[in-house]
Amino acid sequence: MSSSTLKLIGILSMMIDHSAVTLFRLGFLNAWFGADSFKAYEVMRMMGRWAFPIFLFLLVEGFYHTRSVPRFASRLVIFAVISEVFFDYALFGALSPLSNVYFELALAVGMFAAFKWLGAAVPHKVVRGLLMAAVAVAIGLGAEFIHADYGINGIVAAAIFYVLRCHRKAQAVAVIPAFYFEGMPFTFLVAPLLYAYNGKRGLPLKYVFYAFYPVHLALLSLLEFIY
Template sequence: MSRPLGVTAFSLKIAAIVGMTANHIANVFGTLLPAGSMVALYSLGGLTFPIMAYLLCEGYRHTSNVRRYAMRLATFAAISQVPFSLLFGAMGNVLVTLLIGLGLLWATDHIPNVALRVLTIAAGITLSSLCDWGIIGPIVILLFWHLNDRPRGSALTMLVAGLALGLPALSWAVTDPSALSLGVLGYYTAGFGLATILIANYNGQRGRPMKWFFYAYYPAHLLALWIAKFLLGL
């Protein structure tokens, strides 16, 4: 049901950008930060992927040209890969994960043979193990898609992801209560919780258009972080 006074796609994208920036700052400069700041930044980071995954499903649902949507993701994934690898190593960036997720949504709707569809989805999930967010990324995307029409389907998706990732994080934080472990726990609890609230209040409205800014911001902020890291000699 539409919520005219709720959260727009523009607001969700801004929240994702804030969370993404906070998370990457924590990952790159965490050792230079006070423990409390590190925990707070990691916790904000939990906003990002759930919102990106949810908006991918919305984009797929409303796009008039899936191929053009995929090409846009692929182009910015390629542009982002160099600064991402310089910062985080040899794995696919999150736009690659989203591109795989988009392919799996298309496969779900357009491959009539059940066995071939299952094999395609399994292959995509396996491929995502080489990317940011690993196999959980496309699984979250598929859960958002298939549970969308159920009451509180988005909240159920977040509950599944939160338990799968949050329980190991809780165990780590209990056995080794460091700033990093507490930050990771905050990522999967506070961050996921806030993302759930924002998504649950999404009103289906676009809000201000910022499609190109969102795409461009991802590689731009990665490059800026790498330059800062290089200048600091880290």
């Protein structure tokens, strides 16, 4: 399974997840499903639990293959800023203190860069491990401070994916404890998808992947004003 296939699965999962929030908040699910509207909402949210683990997995792969970490991080920050108002209105119907997921991904890339530097600068494994843990906690607290979408949970999950990057089977199995906060059982089903990753790029979807996030949120946020 190529990275583009995983991206498409993640995009579809994310769209279902965000659509569930917007449509339930605006009453569309109630109009369509009546008394079963909350059940429909829960099913859609569970289907959306695949998105974040897939995106973090691909973030680690992207970090290892990027030619420029600063450019990689800056793209995430730029799209985070572009997406924020759309994120707020699509999911909450107003400006919100919660920051969209691109901010969290940018923080994770900063953490990966620190991990890489520590790997080269600190030869002692125990000391290096303790310093990496301290970095992860510090950046996780930063994620909590800016009210990033997944907070410290997302940063810890990103750290686990980074550390296990060279051990694909362990990395896939780690989905279960690392993303338990995302909800079961659908997150559990991500494990075989990640294990099936073949290391190939597939279709050139880099900017489609970046742009889809603000575009689909913009379309969802329009519902707030149309209806």
